[in-house]
Amino acid sequence: MYNFNLKKVVMSATAVTALSAGAAAAQEACTNYTVEDGDTMATIAIAAYGTSNYQPIFNANRNVINNPNALDPGLVLALPCEDGSLPNGQSAQEIIAAEEARAATVKRSSVYQPPIKLVTGNGWAPFADESLNGGGFIARLGTTALNRGGNARDYSVSFVDDWNSHLETLLPLGAFDVSLAWVMPDCTNRTFEWSPETQTRCTQFDSSVPVYDTVFGVYTLPESQYASATGYEEFEGATICRMTGWGLFDLEASGLGGDDYTRLAPVTARECVDAVLTGSADIATFEVQLMSDTMGEMGLTTNDLVENPFVSTTQSLRFIAHRSNPFGKQYLAMLNKGLNEMRESGEWYAIVSDTLREHNEKLMAASN
CATH class of the missing domain: 3.40.190.10 (Periplasmic binding protein-like II)
Structure with missing residues (x-):
């Protein structure tokens, strides 16, 4: 078990005040917490972890939280443990190891298929950064998905830090197949005038299911x-x-x-x-x-x-492919199958929480 603390490097003044006053003492890491009237995602995070960053709690409870601005009293939330795992559950490392062992038993096809060329960028830790294991959790989710859900595809991952070039040059020209990862607008909503950016995303690109x-x-x-x-x-x-x-x-x-x-x-x-x-x-x-x-x-x-x-x-962040790529939809379908299996097995959450653990350890080490 990793000795990991979800508290951030700097505790806010608000957090110090809340904790010193003994506020919301029941809101502790590695427990299930029942929301009370007046609670917000931020106040729960402050009481449990000493930080107003509530994204890890949101990750662990995405199936029950519809609106992070409005928590219903009585809602039961799982507050992640110190190592990022869920209360009374396996650690992230145990889940990842078990899924990797299972995937290793899947027979691979002897027919050669070219590696799928993935691209992302640096400087976006914990999402995407070469300094993190597997390039950050967005990259890890993408590469793992290509070997789950019945897939067994080789891949390459490149880091191109000019994000705009992914959309303007690299995907349209076929230098890469899939970019990790982008917010896509709601292309079914025509109740407002689309900006040029929305027009481009909706008419030139296809996307995966929500990744994160x-x-x-x-x-x-x-x-x-x-x-x-x-x-x-x-x-x-x-x-x-x-x-x-x-x-x-x-x-x-x-x-x-x-x-x-x-x-x-x-x-x-x-x-x-x-x-x-x-x-x-x-x-x-x-x-x-x-x-x-x-x-x-x-x-x-x-x-x-x-x-x-x-x-x-x-x-929602998604993987995207340019519509000019003849295999783009096929690759996105493969990623979708893998992601869906990973969510069912718990590997999706394990990879996210494991990368957040690593990222926070690096932040804490840098502050010492």
């Missing part, structure tokens, strides 16, 4: 007028920061068009946080996991930057 559901938070200065906004329409006129290559489909679908706000699109999350702190942007919005890591690295607390509790969204 991530929560996108909205972060502002505590005194900002946008800190307590209850709808995206209240962000009209704001300057919003989300990194280059990241879509704004959630804003678009909520009715906030590109002419309604000013966008900043730097390369890194840290630049977005700096923009809010210095007043260059009113809002930073991206994944809660990445925001938690970024604030920890910068030594910030919830006294410096707060998450709006009303307007977070859930977005």
Whole structure:
């Protein structure tokens, strides 16, 4: 068993206050917790782990949480253990080892088939980064899926850090078959005018089933007028920061068009946080996991930057292939079969939690 602690490197001032007051003492790691009136995902995470990053809890309870902004009293949540495993369950490492042993017994075809060429990018830990085992959990999920669900395909994984080039050049020209991983807009929704980005995603690319559901938070200065906004329409006129290559489909679908706000699109999350702190942007919005890591690295607390509790969204990351690829749909179908089997066996959650363990250990080591 790994000696892993889900607490982040820097504990926020809010977390210290809540824990020192003995708040929500029943909310402990490696237990099942029954939601009470007034609980939020963030307050549960703070009480259980000392961090407002609730993505691991969301991962463990995706089958029962429909809206992370609204938890019903009486809902029972599994709070992951120190090693990322679920209460009263096998460890992630045990599940992964068992599935790998089972897959090794599957007879492979002797007919040669070229490796499927996968591409992702660095600097997106714990999702995708060469410094992590298997390249991060998005890469691990993709490569594992190609050897589950009746699949037995060889593959190659490359890291190209210019994410825009995946869509604009690499997939259209056939340099790679599948890119890991992207948010796709709801291409069935024509109730609003599609942006050029939505038009491109919906008409030029096919996608897999959801690979990972991530929560996108909205972060502002505590005194900002946008800190307590209850709808995206209240962000009209704001300057919003989300990194280059990241879509704004959630804003678009909520009715906030590109002419309604000013966008900043730097390369890194840290630049977005700096923009809010210095007043260059009113809002930073991206994944809660990445925001938690970024604030920890910068030594910030919830006294410096707060998450709006009303307007977070859930977005699914997917594997995508360009429609010009003659085998694109076949490869996505293979990935879908593997992912579905992995969810049923528990290997999907095991890989995610194992990578989060590794990622947090690296963060803690870097802080010492």
